Amino acid sequence: MRNLSRREFLRLCGATGAALGLTHAIKPEILEAFAGPAGGQPPIVWLQGGSCSGCSVSLLNGVQPEIGKVLTEVISLQFHQTLMAAAGEPAMEILPAVKKQYAGQYYLVVEGSVSTGDKVMYSTLGERDGKPVSFAEWVKTMAAGAKAVIAVGTCATFGGIPAAGSNPAGSKAVSDVISGVPLINVPGCPIHPDRVLGTLVHAIKYGIPELDHLKRPTVFFGKCVHDLCGRRQMFDEGKFATRLSEPGCLYKLGCKGPMAYNDCPTRQYNNNTSWCVAANAPCIACVEPGFPDHTSPFFERMPEYGPAGTPSPQPRQGNIIGGDK
Amino acid sequence: MRKIVIDPVTRLEGHLKVEVMADNGKVVAAEAAGTMYRGFETILAGRDPRDAVYITQRICGVCPVSHATAAAFALDDAFGVQVPANGRIIRNLILGGNYLQSHIIHFYNLSLPDYAQFPAIAPFTHHYTGDYRLNKETNERLVGNYFKALEIRRKCHEMVALFGGKMPHQVAIIAGGTSMTAQKEKIDAYRKLLAEIAQFVEKEYAEDTRLLANAYSDYFQVGKGPANFLSYGVFPLNDIGRDKLIGAGVHIGGKPADLDIGKITEDAAHSWYDKTADGSPAKTATNAQYGKAGAYSWVKAPRYGGEVCEVGPLARMWISGRYTSGVSAMDRIVARTLEAALITKALAKWLDELEPGAPCEAAVEIPYTASGVGLVEAPRGALGHWITIRNHRIERYQAVVPTTWNCSPRDAGGKAGALEQALIGLPVPDADNPLAVVRAVHSFDPCLACAVHVITPGKPVSEFKL
Numbered sequence: 001m002r003n004l005s006r007r008e009f010l011r012l013c014g015a016t017g018a019a020l021g022l023t024h025a026i027k028p029e030i031l032e033a034f035a036g037p038a039g040g041q042p043p044i045v046w047l048q049g050g051s052c053s054g055c056s057v058s059l060l061n062g063v064q065p066e067i068g069k070v071l072t073e074v075i076s077l078q079f080h081q082t083l084m085a086a087a088g089e090p091a092m093e094i095l096p097a098v099k100k101q102y103a104g105q106y107y108l109v110v111e112g113s114v115s116t117g118d119k120v121m122y123s124t125l126g127e128r129d130g131k132p133v134s135f136a137e138w139v140k141t142m143a144a145g146a147k148a149v150i151a152v153g154t155c156a157t158f159g160g161i162p163a164a165g166s167n168p169a170g171s172k173a174v175s176d177v178i179s180g181v182p183l184i185n186v187p188g189c190p191i192h193p194d195r196v197l198g199t200l201v202h203a204i205k206y207g208i209p210e211l212d213h214l215k216r217p218t219v220f221f222g223k224c225v226h227d228l229c230g231r232r233q234m235f236d237e238g239k240f241a242t243r244l245s246e247p248g249c250l251y252k253l254g255c256k257g258p259m260a261y262n263d264c265p266t267r268q269y270n271n272n273t274s275w276c277v278a279a280n281a282p283c284i285a286c287v288e289p290g291f292p293d294h295t296s297p298f299f300e301r302m303p304e305y306g307p308a309g310t311p312s313p314q315p316r317q318g319n320i321i322g323g324d325k
Numbered sequence: 326m327r328k329i330v331i332d333p334v335t336r337l338e339g340h341l342k343v344e345v346m347a348d349n350g351k352v353v354a355a356e357a358a359g360t361m362y363r364g365f366e367t368i369l370a371g372r373d374p375r376d377a378v379y380i381t382q383r384i385c386g387v388c389p390v391s392h393a394t395a396a397a398f399a400l401d402d403a404f405g406v407q408v409p410a411n412g413r414i415i416r417n418l419i420l421g422g423n424y425l426q427s428h429i430i431h432f433y434n435l436s437l438p439d440y441a442q443f444p445a446i447a448p449f450t451h452h453y454t455g456d457y458r459l460n461k462e463t464n465e466r467l468v469g470n471y472f473k474a475l476e477i478r479r480k481c482h483e484m485v486a487l488f489g490g491k492m493p494h495q496v497a498i499i500a501g502g503t504s505m506t507a508q509k510e511k512i513d514a515y516r517k518l519l520a521e522i523a524q525f526v527e528k529e530y531a532e533d534t535r536l537l538a539n540a541y542s543d544y545f546q547v548g549k550g551p552a553n554f555l556s557y558g559v560f561p562l563n564d565i566g567r568d569k570l571i572g573a574g575v576h577i578g579g580k581p582a583d584l585d586i587g588k589i590t591e592d593a594a595h596s597w598y599d600k601t602a603d604g605s606p607a608k609t610a611t612n613a614q615y616g617k618a619g620a621y622s623w624v625k626a627p628r629y630g631g632e633v634c635e636v637g638p639l640a641r642m643w644i645s646g647r648y649t650s651g652v653s654a655m656d657r658i659v660a661r662t663l664e665a666a667l668i669t670k671a672l673a674k675w676l677d678e679l680e681p682g683a684p685c686e687a688a689v690e691i692p693y694t695a696s697g698v699g700l701v702e703a704p705r706g707a708l709g710h711w712i713t714i715r716n717h718r719i720e721r722y723q724a725v726v727p728t729t730w731n732c733s734p735r736d737a738g739g740k741a742g743a744l745e746q747a748l749i750g751l752p753v754p755d756a757d758n759p760l761a762v763v764r765a766v767h768s769f770d771p772c773l774a775c776a777v778h779v780i781t782p783g784k785p786v787s788e789f790k791l
Contacts, residue, residue: 043447050363052774053338054386054493060430061479061492068472077448081335085438085452087763088331094451113363121615122623123361125340126332132342132360161368161383168364168613190386190493244504245686269491270483279490279497280504284379286494292380297373299499 006206013198013219014263042204043098043106045142046080049123049135050162050171051112054190055153056082062193063271070197078106092126095138099145107200108146110174113155113162114139119170136177148182148203149174152196157185157216158289165293175215182208185215189286194267195220212261214289220267225283226257228265244280254299256285326353327756332360334766336435338387339773341732343744345762347753352762355741355748357732358622359777362597362613369722374400374691374714375500377722381710384724385775386493387430390423390485391703392724392775393498395710400500403697403712404689410564411685412502414675417560418515419489419498420701421672425522426481426492427704427770428638428665432530432658433467433474436767439760440537441467453758463536470529477525484518487511502686507679516676523669534662538655548654548765550747551633553577554640555730557584557709559702560671570671571664571702574644577632581644586698586709588630591725594737596625603737606725607696607711623777626733626742627725635743636706636730637769638664654747654768661770691717703727705770728776731769744769 004012048056060067071077077084079094086094098106114136115122124132143149151174154160162171175183184203186195199217202209209217226232234240234249241248249255260283268275276283285295292298332342340361346354365384369377377396382389394416401408408416441464442457443449459467482492488505489495497505505511538545558573573584591609593602599614602625614620627634634640635652639660642648647667648660692714699710706727713721733742741749744766751761 052383052386057386057493060475061482066476068475072446080448081333084335084448087335090451091335162363165368168367169362245506270486273483273486274490276490276496281490281496296376298376298379
């Protein structure tokens, strides 16, 4: 197997040609990275709280290596509610066992927001002595023994939709409930499989990747959608669509590309099939901490941005909508 | 008598706890509980109505298209717009592609580990032990197809993304039609993927279902439930929308009848909501009340004319007369497979009906006040969205979803939900390994993130910061 330097690895993460996903490019690296400590594979515990499971479903859309291979040969996915064979007590015995056996070595992935405050019991998982255990408690317990925590999806990273509006369930981001352990945020609604696997590989092989002020890996979240967009030139030339299904820049129809920092336009989704603007739909900045309250109404022009030709705000990612958390 | 608690029931969407009482090796009482709550409908209050399509599909990452479709139907209804033919067909192509994804992932990746033995590596270790009876050859075939199915379901999503932009959480279904147009290269690419998926459905999925049904034929005798069915119908075949590939209707007490949505009510006697939750979904208001005496679930109890109904593929196949052999855990699995085959054939036809270049969206205008209803079938059953608009904003929104029907708790009259009824009588020879219980639960393909929700409490729009 090749032994890529970190610099080469990062170049691969960013090098997404039209027909080449990240997971394709770094296949040998993924295999190698995960063939490391802890009995051949670093254990992963994946907890789902206030989520829709969309991030898990999106993970299954990863290509090359085939996700089946990733699940069985590459990572050791000890706990994942949607995929594991175990249920009930045998399932819940796994978490303390991993915490003990792989102390300081396992990675905790959290999908979904965390119910907090007096609403902590709005999300529970399993029982102890006949009483339900809150999801928040599991996140804290498992984070305490993890090598690193990776919050995946916008609900886990910034609260997302469950924390929007009146936030009826007291939903919060993972960063609001844990401390004292390295944390990486991989937002998106849903997450992109490349971004999760690429982040995991980097964490395992080279350590925590370079993060922006929102703890997002800059390799995936360092550039503005508006700058990478195939319709950027139409914006600069003042060619705007007046309805979604006709050609032209979608800025006046609500596109929040100038607010959003990620590589969707080049990486695309579903094995490079398409992405939002390619399907004539506005970017809704689903990777940003203001999603959805500050990135909606989705079909209304964003107020913060100037006329055609205005350069994108640079270089501080995400700052224009949510600011520091 | 022994109490068996399964928390969590895994391999389904969301958080479900099932508690059964076993006596003499059989289930004699059952409770199903949703254990996670987010409050989507409250979050929707005060927003631009058009945003409901994007927000409600985030209720569920497994069937986001169904929520997007229900929301779009509700908005079309409230706005009074006529969707162009291309828009209707592209919506069907997006929804149909995800139906295939959903049915395939259910059979192979969510259900099969209940019946087949997988290699003893994570995430397949620590499962219940006992009655696994596939012969070696069949077991190997099915486990192999578990991995093949992962790839096929990924391709189903690629098919959806051709018109939907991305999956999960497609972007092309909007109020008034679709943003995506009928481009020839997209049609060709969809057709190519569909051919491969159709071959898998017809050759592998159908045969694997047959093998499973033969080996576990006793599961045709258990997991019956109320044997009342309800379907809203799905996949409109013409622009008026009255004719659908799979029709609407109910089947109550052994008799078929037309659907009357006025008969739908919700009941929260045993749910963690206060009394304002009881009544017609067009009028109720629900406020969380965790710890309420007698309550045990975040799921409410929808009823049709007071009756408990099962929804999902078996209900649809039964009501449309395509499959009426029995009501059981295995019949649900068989009905789902038959439906997947039906949809693969329909998708090919709809591709032919698209007219490249023709319009796919109608202009929409948000009225000052309006109300609308959007009824559709998600892969796992009847899904309805109710919207009220005031001052051009969402005043009230409510979704009544499939798993609320199937996994409801008891109602005020003490009537147990469909799943709860289906669990009664199941064999549990070994209380530490309640395999039959998880098999029966999975036959419903529950989706708890959908089921657990709340009606907008009707707060004034001004209280919500946008």
